[in-house]
Amino acid sequence: MASLERNNKILLDLVQQPGNNLCADCGAPEPDWASYTLGVFVCLNCSGLHRNLPAVSRVKSIRLDFWDDSLVEFMRKWGNSAAKAIYEKCVPAFFYQPQQKDCIVLKDQWIRAKYERREFTGENYFQQAYYSGKYPSTLWKKGKDNKQFLKRIFLLSRKDFTLRYFIKEDSKLPKAVISMKDLNAVFQPEKINHAHGLQISYMHDKRTRNLFVYHEKGQVIVSLFNAIRATRLAYLLKKHPTLRDNDLIPQLTVNCLKEGYMEKTGPTHREPFKKRWFTLCSMNRKLLYYKSPLDATEQGAVFIGTESHSYSASESSRQSLRGNRWHCGIRLETPERQFLFMCEQEQEQKEWLEAFRKVISQPMTPEDYAIEDYIRHGRGVSIWMPSSS
Numbered sequence: 001m002a003s004l005e006r007n008n009k010i011l012l013d014l015v016q017q018p019g020n021n022l023c024a025d026c027g028a029p030e031p032d033w034a035s036y037t038l039g040v041f042v043c044l045n046c047s048g049l050h051r052n053l054p055a056v057s058r059v060k061s062i063r064l065d066f067w068d069d070s071l072v073e074f075m076r077k078w079g080n081s082a083a084k085a086i087y088e089k090c091v092p093a094f095f096y097q098p099q100q101k102d103c104i105v106l107k108d109q110w111i112r113a114k115y116e117r118r119e120f121t122g123e124n125y126f127q128q129a130y131y132s133g134k135y136p137s138t139l140w141k142k143g144k145d146n147k148q149f150l151k152r153i154f155l156l157s158r159k160d161f162t163l164r165y166f167i168k169e170d171s172k173l174p175k176a177v178i179s180m181k182d183l184n185a186v187f188q189p190e191k192i193n194h195a196h197g198l199q200i201s202y203m204h205d206k207r208t209r210n211l212f213v214y215h216e217k218g219q220v221i222v223s224l225f226n227a228i229r230a231t232r233l234a235y236l237l238k239k240h241p242t243l244r245d246n247d248l249i250p251q252l253t254v255n256c257l258k259e260g261y262m263e264k265t266g267p268t269h270r271e272p273f274k275k276r277w278f279t280l281c282s283m284n285r286k287l288l289y290y291k292s293p294l295d296a297t298e299q300g301a302v303f304i305g306t307e308s309h310s311y312s313a314s315e316s317s318r319q320s321l322r323g324n325r326w327h328c329g330i331r332l333e334t335p336e337r338q339f340l341f342m343c344e345q346e347q348e349q350k351e352w353l354e355a356f357r358k359v360i361s362q363p364m365t366p367e368d369y370a371i372e373d374y375i376r377h378g379r380g381v382s383i384w385m386p387s388s389s
Contacts, residue, residue: 007072011062015041019081025049025111028100035059036071038087038115039078043100049108056115087114090122092130093245094230094252103187105196109222129223130230133158137224141165142192142212144296149214156227161235163200163228165211178202180235184254185228188212191259191293196221200228208288208298229253254283258355263326263342264289273325273342280304280352282359285368286375287332302332302339303375304359305368310335313356315349332356336376
């Protein structure tokens with residue numbers, strides 16, 4: 001009979017080895033579960049997703065469960081590196097590989113794509129769909145001026161590098177034509193209040209426009225997400241023919257550095273404070289603000305440069321200002337003016353300051369200078385909309 005203590009010790013030794021010491025699916029450190037049918041070590045969260053694939057994967061705790069000698073030997077034979085050589089043999093450069101902090105639908109579909117559909121073993125041709133000339137999808141989209149979600153037809157085109165959406169299937173003209181030049185798609189399940197919620201952002205009339213969509217099936221929305229990444233990579237490779245895939249991958253999906261509510265006031269700091277939703281992106285160095293998280297269009301933007309260009313962020317102790325309910329202040333200095341924000345909690349203040357300072361510490365690129373010039377002069381020096389907004 002197998003010794004519980006002996007076999008668990010062997011497993012604990014195996015999980016310390018390079019490759020096994022990180023979750024095979026999301027990279028989380030110190031995995032303490034394992035799939036004894038696939039031979040991989042995984043974290044607690046990913047083990048729960050493996051349980052949804054009983055025909056493919058069976059999991060046990062390497063600390064608490066009983067392991068038969070034959071299963072331990074199987075784990076010793078395989079392990080994460082050996083399994084990766086098979087199940088991730090042909091992962092295309094554009095395909096998003098989720099990390100520990102990513103949302104559940106991305107992890108779930110990554111696991112299903114690897115082990116259930118075996119998309120990356122080289123034996124199937126699933127990848128061709130992402131490269132097809134046209135990629136249609138029917139999604140639920142939030143209305144621009146209301147909270148109602150309505151079915152809309154989306155058509156991704158590799159031929160002209162666009163994403164179009166239509167009101168109806170028989171519509172001849174699209175409601176919008178979105179260029180891959182400006183498009184960014186990120187999963188926002190908490191903001192959209194749906195596990196498969198996707199936010200698609202792009203530039204429209206010199207402002208950031210947001211579409212909030214979802215599909216009931218995780219595979220459909222994640223496949224569209226990866227098809228968008230494939231199309232955007234093709235666009236960037238055409239635009240920058242001397243660059244390689246690895247140089248462009250970070251530009252395919254740009255997650256915001258920090259999001260959340262703060263209170264803002266006007267340029268004289270005598271206007272009443274108003275609660276607004278802010279989004280900070282390190283890639284384009286822009287701080288955007290909205291009335292609410294699901295607003296379709298930004299109401300204002302601030303470019304954040306470097307310290308050598310007179311940008312800085314610091315705590316503000318001014319608490320008795322007109323109309324503000326929150327008292328954890330932040331002062332953002334730019335060459336044109338000083339911005340004053342209020343956070344509800346000290347932790348929020350700390351996180352915003354860290355985010356601002358991270359952007360300020362990054363050197364500016366030629367593209368950043370173009371964005372700065374556009375925001376300061378193309379849209380006018382008055383960065384915020386009128387204080388009534």
